Amino acid sequence: MTHSATYKTSLAFLASAILLLFFADLGVSTLHPWAELGRMALGAITPNFLSIDILLHALAMTVGFAFGGVALGAGVGFCLAMVFHLRIVRVGCAFVRAIHELFWALIFLQVLGLNPLTGLMAIAVPYAGTFAKVYAEILEEADHSPMRALPAGTPLLSAFFFARLPQSWSHLRAYTGYRLECGLRSSAVLGFVGLPTLGYHLESYFQVGDYSQVAALLFLFYVLIATLRVWMRPRLMPLYAIATAVLLYGPINTSWANVTRFFTREVVPAPLRGAPLGDAATWHALGHWAGDLATRQALPGAVNTVVLTQIALVATGVLTLLWFPLISRHFLGRPGRLAGHVLLVVSRSTPEYILAYVFLQLWGPSMLPAIVALALHNGAIIGHLIGRYSNGIDLRPDAPRGLNRYGYEVLPRVYPQFLAFLFYRWEVIMRETGILGILGVRTLGFYVDSAIAEIRIDRMMYLILLTALLNIGIDAFSRNLRARLRLTTTAKVE
Amino acid sequence: MALFELTRASIGYNGTPVLHEITLQIEAGERVAFVGPSGAGKSTLLSTLFAQQRERAALVPQEYALVKNLSVFHNVYMGRLHRHSSAYNLLNLMHPLAREIEAVRPVVSKLGLEELLGKPVGELSGGQQQRTAVGRALFQGGEVLLGDEPVSSVDPLQSRRVLEAINAAFPTVVLAMHDVGLALDFTDRLIGLKGGRVEFDRPTQGLRAADLDAFYHPA
16 A cells, blocks of 8 residues: 655654754753742742833833834835736845844844844844735735726726725735734844843843743733734724834934944955955965854754754644644534633744743753744644634534544544645744754854854854755745645645 | 728637637627627637727626725726826725716616615625626726626616617627527627637528527537
């Protein structure tokens, strides 16, 4: 008997992940991880809302940067979607969205300094790349026939606004709303590099072990995300725009000289700066610089990034398959599903960076906290989508129950969707893997972070460039694999 | 010179020929109906003609080509997008202008859609949607109307009102029709298509539906 291509692919992924586990650093280096976990758990059940003004200000800043950055990204992305058929635009967008917003923040911190503009741009730039692609796809999916029936000589703009935009409007709005939720998570994480959002306060509470404050901050964040539909009304947009402007308004202490210096000096490989280009010694030094960068940072960083990505991807898949029944009507009754929903909402609302940060406090810097964080967050996202998809399936009344139902009736039906979502998520997981290095796991982000600590901006830039190339590569590979296995999904996940 | 002219034209999609060596002329002022079984090539012929007179013709496509989440008013108004600036059109999209509503009203009342002016087209029945598509073409106006089964989903009584309105508004009318009775009553030239070829081309004067039995049901 022969097995299907999807089955063989799944086995190959599972085998590769198990093999890679032998090479991965999974050690626990903290002395009392369980005692620390106990203190965290105690904090979680005794949230401290006493300094509510600080908490609310952190939340307001988080919303402000998210709203401003996403709005800016959506506006620019929409314009780019109009010209997305141009190759240069497609390639440019693929490139900017291959660089994680936290890396963008590190770049803009160097160029613009620590000011509101840095936070806004860090979100707006990569989001614009994603918006451009997805908006273009949504507009393309609209029915083209009204366009063809228009009278000859209809102005292009009128044609677009009457015959194309109204059809796509609800999809565009829904997607933008979904991205705002992502923006809130991105904005929260930007705090870890110094912007005054949630992550900033979270880190300082963690450093003093004040877990009750951490819990209070996270609870408020969950409430914020869970009620997104209530407070994010189109009608209130102008109000939010003004509030964002007032909130973020501050001195933009960017010096033009700084910006110029960044582009003309700091990104230039150190041996070339002001060195005589005709001199052989300059090129010798450059060779040494490049070799050092490649063998001591780029290569180990890239290998660790790929290893961690593969393990985290498979762990995400396994967790998804365990989790989706929790919200599926084929397996649980209403109360059980409600509990499942709460678990999945909390897991997917917590940015993987924050999850990784928490587990890192518990276990110390190894791949273990990163794998667990990535699997929890991404498994909850895909588990939610697959669970919802399974609810659309009707089983015959005499279908088997329990494990037999799972294995024979449900899993075979959802499996292609599951793989499609998982492979969509591959590139996202790799992007996240890169930045988790900033926390101490030795992926590319680790070397980016140390390059900044040593004020070697040239190194930082080339390493970030390498993460972008890896992400673009994985994206192309995943698309290819999906096409070969004929996997498609109905929903969009970025 | 004829308004439409085809000489030994063969047209196909992706290498599969749909029309074979069609030769025909349609003069301004004629009222022509293409009849024939489905798959005979009527729609292809009609869109070929539309491409010939893109500037002068208004089209009622078979699939209506309406924007489902816009109102009847906006869909009908789209027939005149080319007469206004984009800024004006945009204003009218966000807030329907009184003068445009008054301009659209006589057209929709002729088609029995006046009550539905503000309704999104997606909420209408098939027949109402089809009448909206006709309304758009009527509002656009011009010298020629090309209609691909423009009353296929409209009830018999309404069909006659719609075809009367079309004939009153356009000097030249070319329709693809499956209802031979209506074709005989509202056009003066019948072109029979079968398998992508012209089977007959004759005036409707003195012709009865029964005369075409042999064409539809060959012994």
